[in-house]
Amino acid sequence: SQTIHQWPATLVQPVGSPLSLECTVEGTSNPNLYWYRQAAGRGLQLLFYSVGIGQISSEVPQNLSASRPQDRQFILSSKKLLLSDSGFYLCAWSTDSNYGYTFGSGTRLTVV
């Protein structure tokens, strides 16, 4: 069966520090991968998606970036965090969006 792993679960980082969040999927190949952010009390905001290794589409211009170095690995990064980067970051995968997404358990990031 397919599983998605996301870590860490919680993170507290100072303003200006770098960020690296990792997401891996098991039990499937060539998944579509997604990074979403959910600010407190808000809806889901799509940040990046990838349909293959090295292929990244950005939905929102900001100080975040994403990379897909391996088929089932998706990384979200920042060189310098801002207070506004605080939120709940969710990784998701699908093979066909017509069947929905499966989300990882998320990383709750607080920038202080």
Add this chain to the structure above:
Amino acid sequence: RKEVEQDPGPFNVPEGATVAFNCTYSNSASQSFFWYRQDCRKEPKLLMSVYSSGNEDGRFTAQLNRASQYISLLIRDSKLSDSATYLCVVTPGAGSYQLTFGKGTKLSVIP
């Protein structure tokens, strides 16, 4: 017009009540429709897909009206454990890799 619109609630209902949520979507080319459930501080989880003919899963019934571009979710005999935020989700159309999420409707089932 927002792509997917939902009443944010909250809907506060007693145990055993029947509650219905509606959702409207703007893209008439949307092909697939879902309801997700998100518990507080957790990830969204797929509750059910929504088919043109309507579908039922236990106490939950989902319906789609393509002509009016709305989706509904009916929960019968509400349980305390049904308390969550319910997200309406659609695919934008053919060839899209993305889902469009509504902001959710919050349900609180009260003892």
